[in-house]
Amino acid sequence: MAQRLVCRDCHRVLDVEDGEQCPACGSNSLTEDWAGYVVITHPEESQIATEMEITEPGKYALKVR
Incomplete structure (x- = not known):
């Protein structure tokens, strides 16, 4: 699901599966x-x-920890 x-690198909000990477920048550093x-x-x-x-x-997070 x-x-x-x-994405911690570009702050884009994504709907992704676990283990995927950011389609915008290719980073594997994703956070909830x-x-x-x-x-x-x-x-x-x-x-x-x-x-x-x-x-x-696109949609971007204002604060990423």
């Missing part, structure tokens, strides 16, 4: 320990995306 995890998220639709126009160094649209 898929679960919602977050995160809080809040933001949906970025137009990163080139978003101040939050700029501050988080996000260049691709």
Whole structure:
């Protein structure tokens, strides 16, 4: 069963199976320990995306532990 995890490297919120890797950056460092998220639709126009160094649209966690 898929679960919602977050990539510790790029902070993307993912619905993945255990043992999978982040499809966005390829990292295997995924965690369930995160809080809040933001949906970025137009990163080139978003101040939050700029501050988080996000260049691709998607769902991103605000705090990853």
